[in-house]
Amino acid sequence: MNKAELAAAVAEQVHGTETEARAHIDALFDVIMTRVAAGDRVQVVGFGTFDGAHRAARVGRNPRTGAAIQIAPSVTPRFQAGQTFRTQVAEGASSGADAAAAVEQVVSAEAPKPAKKGAAKKGAAKKDVAKKDAAKKDAAKKEVAEKATVKKATAKKAKAAVEKKPGKSAQGAAKTGTSKTTAKKTAKPGKTAKATKASKTAKSGKSGKSAKK
Numbered sequence: 001m002n003k004a005e006l007a008a009a010v011a012e013q014v015h016g017t018e019t020e021a022r023a024h025i026d027a028l029f030d031v032i033m034t035r036v037a038a039g040d041r042v043q044v045v046g047f048g049t050f051d052g053a054h055r056a057a058r059v060g061r062n063p064r065t066g067a068a069i070q071i072a073p074s075v076t077p078r079f080q081a082g083q084t085f086r087t088q089v090a091e092g093a094s095s096g097a098d099a100a101a102a103v104e105q106v107v108s109a110e111a112p113k114p115a116k117k118g119a120a121k122k123g124a125a126k127k128d129v130a131k132k133d134a135a136k137k138d139a140a141k142k143e144v145a146e147k148a149t150v151k152k153a154t155a156k157k158a159k160a161a162v163e164k165k166p167g168k169s170a171q172g173a174a175k176t177g178t179s180k181t182t183a184k185k186t187a188k189p190g191k192t193a194k195a196t197k198a199s200k201t202a203k204s205g206k207s208g209k210s211a212k213k
Contacts, residue, residue, distance in 0.1 A: 036077055046084035053078040 001009070003025070004018075011021035032042050032050050041051040052075040060071045081089075 033077075039075075044082070046082045048079055048081045048085055050077065050079055052076065 003022075007018050007022040007025055010016075010025060011018045014021065035042050036050050036052050039052060041049060043049040055074045055076065057073045058071050060069050061067070062069050
């Protein structure tokens with residue numbers, strides 16, 4: 001609110017004209033500034049107090065160069081709000097906060113609820129997780145099946161190798177038996193020759209004996 005708006009509000013409050021209200025406002029501010037500048041204290045109970053705050057001489061710093069500078073003593077205007085003023089501002093702030101909260105509730109009630117989007121996102125996330133789990137299970141099943149196939153093939157090869165080894169030993173045994181039979185057959189003529197020699201020797205002995213007689 002500027003000065004013109006303040007004058008209009010005062011005129012409406014006192015049922016007067018804006019010109020008269022502006023004149024009264026100007027006079028009020030002029031008196032307050034004049035009295036505070038003179039070192040007086042202007043107190044309006046319930047509204048507040050206008051006075052001057054004295055500041056003693058001090059040493060400051062130049063913000064550009066950083067050099068030390070001497071600051072002279074000064075008086076600055078000060079306003080302290082009264083209890084009625086502070087209470088009204090606090091109540092207005094609380095009522096304004098309540099009004100803002102009420103407006104926010106109305107707006108939130110009228111606004112569409114985003115719960116469906118959240119539910120849709122959750123559903124999509126669950127579907128993705130289910131698909132990933134199914135893919136993992138299929139991959140695991142395939143891996144197990146491949147390993148089982150490899151094991152079966154290895155077992156078949158080992159079994160075939162074991163079955164082939166006894167066949168070779170049987171052939172070796174057959175060969176050994178044949179060689180033994182051949183040796184026996186070869187040995188028999190030798191025995192026959194020895195028998196023939198023995199019979200011849202016996203015959204010759206008999207013939208010698210008969211000659212001596």
